[in-house]
Amino acid sequence: MSFKTPMLHKEQEKPSETAIERTLKKLKAIENIYYVCSNLFTSDIATASHKVLKPFCELTGADYGVILLLKNPGKHIHLEATYGFPDGYMESFNNKYMPSMSSEDIHENWPSVRSMLKRKIVVIKDTSRNNIGFSKYFSEIIHPDEIKSVASVPLVINNKAVGAITNYFVKPHEFNEEELSFMKTTANVITGTIERNHLLEAAKRSERELAQANEVLKQVNQELDSFVYISSHDLREPLRTIESFVSIIQDKLGNNLFPHQQDYLLRIAKATQKMRKLIEDLTHLARATRDTKGKENEQVDLNALLTEVQFELTAFIESRKAEIIIHDTLPVICCSKEKISSVFKNIIANGIKFNKSDKPQLHIKLMQKTGLDPNKICVCVEDNGIGIEKEYYDKVFGLFQRLHAQEEYEGTGAGLAIVKKILERYSCEIWLDSEVGKGSRFYFTLPLGKKDA
């Protein structure tokens, strides 16, 4: 039985071919194999084997080639790809023989096995001078006497031999350094590709897992928000009843009650009021992350928004004789008007509230900040209030965090937590610097462009 003799095999014998031409050809071959490999998007060495064996054999000028792979467990030897063998031989080989690395008839003299064991290239220039164990498995296709030279390159991944590429030559073959290095390089390209693809697949897998985890987290978060929203609504109901019945007693019996009884009722009324405020703030906080039904991406003119905010705070601003100075013309941004309005309202109201000056002054400026995302703007609200000590810079953004007694400054301490949550929704930040007794500057970024849905 005789099979095709590759063209290159003959060409290599041409005396006219210079060393440079040969080198070029080999480089081209590596490039070709590299190209084949780079288009393999698989960590499956089997798929890779089928694609690379043919170009590999053609370029070494081998007459026959096989790729053997070790399949765990038991290091079962599997014929993965053949070159120069008849069609269907591979299947019959794999069905017929199940050689294992630990089988008795497998010995080091089988070049492929040897290369795998030693994890080194094995070259036999002249089989007649070596006792090689070629015969048994392929003898029905290739007569052992027919083969004069053999080269086997191990495929090594993570320092473990996973298989070998073996070339058989009908004529004695001199393996020079150049050729050996070509074989090694090619094997490295193949295993490198597999390693790379393996990493890529692992990366893709963890990316997928991360996305899944993210999705779950998002869902839990949404559920939590709904929970807060719904429960805050249900909490208000009994509160309303308490308030209503207290109001009846005050209304109908007020004048007939002893002063201490009136005092008790007043305390109940105050406590329920406070609880109502807390629940309302909780609702606002929950709402900060809820969609406002299609009104998330409005074009909002910040100048107009600030006018509206000031209008809403008119009574408070006038009662404190406060002054709000807007230094820059502000841009039109893309956001939920309701939510960003709430951001400004909270910060402005805080600046006036936590202020002992006879004339509270707030300055609103547009900041130029290096390294700022071009899709964001940075706004600064500066006040001449009481200031915040540095150690509390983070604490002020916590939910129901208050730095002062209720009697001193009213409020539940949810304002800045709500602000922060709203801004986070737009991937925006808020921070501050402050000088106790002189005032605070709150800086925050806002989304300029269209927010991705």
Added chain:
Amino acid sequence: MLELIKAKEKTINILLIEDNQDDVFLIEMAAKECNINGSFVIANNGKTALVILEEIMTGKRNPPDMILLDVNLPKVTGLEVLKHIKNGETTCSIPIVVFTSSDSMADMKYCYENGADLFIRKPNNINGFREIIQYIKNYCFGNRSF
């Protein structure tokens, strides 16, 4: 004679669809205080409300002068009940006051769009309840507008 008519006028039949017994109590109390001779039919869930509405539609029951409707109801929500009222030939012209503890703008919009005559936040003191009754009184004895 005139007094007789007046006395008759003062009886207002109200269908009160409300699951919170405290609110029922407060409304009835406010009605008494405001000298409304109110006759209340109470449905304490949406399903019962639908049964009563069905009776009205089939002539087994007289239509009320006014419907007071809560939004958060068990079984069938107030919003569904509202739609039902507006879809019935004999019930669609009965004035509806929706009162709820919800401060959802979406609910308010929905109610007005679906034919509610008035949408009120549930009060948290007796005066608020008196005001609601006053609205109803004005509507029924006044110019039939809130």
